[in-house]
Amino acid sequence: MSSLKKFAVAAPRPLPVIVLADTSGSMGENGKIEALNAAMKEMVVTFSVESRLRAEIQVGLITFGGKAKMHLPLIAAHSVTGLGELKAEGVTPMGAAFDLARQLLEDKDRIPSRAYRPVLILLSDGQPTDDWSAPLKALCESERAQKATRLAMAIGPDADEAMLRDFANDAEAPIFRAHNARDIHRFFRAVTMSVTTRTASQNPDLAIAFVVPPPDDDALDLDFQ
Amino acid sequence: MMFIACGASVTGPRHLDLREPNQDAMVLTGWRGGWLASVADGLGSRARSDLGSRRACQVVRQVLRATSGDLDLPATLPMMHAQWLNAIEPIPPRDAATTMLLARVTAGGDVHAAQLGDGLLLMRCGGHFRRVTPDRTGYSNQTWALESEYLPEKWHTAAGKLTQAGDGVVLLTDGVADDLEPDQLAEFLEVLYQNLSTRNRRRGRRWIQAELEDWATPMHSDDKTLVAVFRTSK
Numbered sequence: 001m002s003s004l005k006k007f008a009v010a011a012p013r014p015l016p017v018i019v020l021a022d023t024s025g026s027m028g029e030n031g032k033i034e035a036l037n038a039a040m041k042e043m044v045v046t047f048s049v050e051s052r053l054r055a056e057i058q059v060g061l062i063t064f065g066g067k068a069k070m071h072l073p074l075i076a077a078h079s080v081t082g083l084g085e086l087k088a089e090g091v092t093p094m095g096a097a098f099d100l101a102r103q104l105l106e107d108k109d110r111i112p113s114r115a116y117r118p119v120l121i122l123l124s125d126g127q128p129t130d131d132w133s134a135p136l137k138a139l140c141e142s143e144r145a146q147k148a149t150r151l152a153m154a155i156g157p158d159a160d161e162a163m164l165r166d167f168a169n170d171a172e173a174p175i176f177r178a179h180n181a182r183d184i185h186r187f188f189r190a191v192t193m194s195v196t197t198r199t200a201s202q203n204p205d206l207a208i209a210f211v212v213p214p215p216d217d218d219a220l221d222l223d224f225q
Numbered sequence: 226m227m228f229i230a231c232g233a234s235v236t237g238p239r240h241l242d243l244r245e246p247n248q249d250a251m252v253l254t255g256w257r258g259g260w261l262a263s264v265a266d267g268l269g270s271r272a273r274s275d276l277g278s279r280r281a282c283q284v285v286r287q288v289l290r291a292t293s294g295d296l297d298l299p300a301t302l303p304m305m306h307a308q309w310l311n312a313i314e315p316i317p318p319r320d321a322a323t324t325m326l327l328a329r330v331t332a333g334g335d336v337h338a339a340q341l342g343d344g345l346l347l348m349r350c351g352g353h354f355r356r357v358t359p360d361r362t363g364y365s366n367q368t369w370a371l372e373s374e375y376l377p378e379k380w381h382t383a384a385g386k387l388t389q390a391g392d393g394v395v396l397l398t399d400g401v402a403d404d405l406e407p408d409q410l411a412e413f414l415e416v417l418y419q420n421l422s423t424r425n426r427r428r429g430r431r432w433i434q435a436e437l438e439d440w441a442t443p444m445h446s447d448d449k450t451l452v453a454v455f456r457t458s459k
Binding site for chain 1: 239360361362363364365367403404405406409410412413416417420436439440441442443444445446
């Protein structure tokens with residue numbers, strides 16, 4: 001006689017982490033894109049070894065430089081074989097990236113209802129060049145997408161901080177300002193710590209304190225101009 | 226009319242690791258030739274949700290025991306909520322928040338059932354399978370629950386009649402419900418019936434308990450509770 005086990009879903013519950021990364025031309029200045037590439041890789045490697053506790057961490061990467069695209073479809077961190085170098089080029093179609101994020105978050109095939117609350121991370125060093133306000137409103141108000149945790153990082157002095165503040169919704173994490181390449185690493189380490197702590201916690205949906213590690217004392221980084 | 230009624234609640238691996246109590250609760254009790262059933266899942270983020278879920282099931286039993294043959298279940302829900310608020314005192318409702326699923330089956334096979342929050346409520350009446358629980362609109366662990374305010378619009382209720390062998394009602398907390406293939410729920414209910422109908426109540430409970438303790442989904446961690454009442458004969 002059949003067991004109930006044959007009706008159990010074979011996949012663990014996912015915890016999706018989706019990065020919206022500005023890869024416009026200005027990100028090519030002052031080592032920003034190189035810092036982003038290195039920090040993203042470090043985060044995915046950490047997720048891949050720590051994603052075996054209470055949830056399977058999945059990573060997705062949407063880039064917007066020239067055009068918005070799904071650079072890395074949402075997959076388990078331990079299955080990511082190569083992230084692919086991000087290149088800085090073109091304008092900043094952030095609104096199109098918001099649309100891609102909303103479509104992903106609303107898609108029950110790609111993110112099932114049994115998934116833990118997704119984390120959406122926006123990082124940008126400049127002003128959007130397309131119509132971003134309507135797509136952001138749609139993202140923040142759509143049925144499922146609005147329930148994701150949204151974090152934001154402003155890179156350098158030209159980032160649109162007002163817009164990034166509108167995007168962020170985590171009371172534990174006001175927008176983070178990256179003044180140099182090392183700050184980008186610090187932000188991603190905080191994201192990594194927050195997500196991995198959630199997967200090991202009693203309730204992976206609970207908000208976890210978002211703590212950005214202090215800069216190294218011997219760090220000698222030039223600030224973004 | 227004959228019924229088989231079985232249920233079990235097991236502490237999930239997460240709470241076992243932390244040596245914390247099962248935050249699910251259940252009640253399954255005979256009543257005037259029929260059955261009363263309830264399962265509740267205390268919200269994991271709340272300090273006394275284990276107490277909240279236990280009290281919820283006790284209140285269901287207390288309120289439904291006092292009902293007569295004709296039942297206006299939606300009209301009894303505010304009373305259950307009020308009695309739950311009394312039962313958890315002095316714990317603040319927020320700290321004891323819990324989901325609630327309940328069913329009453331009369332000796333004649335009439336079923337009334339209700340649900341607030343996560344979990345699954347399944348019924349089969351006259352051979353027709355029915356999922357009472359609507360599709361979730363968000364992600365896991367984002368649920369409505371018993372708290373300070375009574376939320377009539379968040380409850381789902383259903384009624385039916387168990388007219389043939391294999392008809393029944395099944396209540397599940399989300400530790401099981403979220404890990405079930407959604408398009409196989411009718412078959413799940415049938416397999417549950419086939420297994421329970423060949424066992425007595427004690428062996429049925431042990432079988433459910435073993436199934437829940439040895440759950441197949443990787444990284445499963447939640448507490449798990451399943452209660453079923455099936456008609457077995459005319």
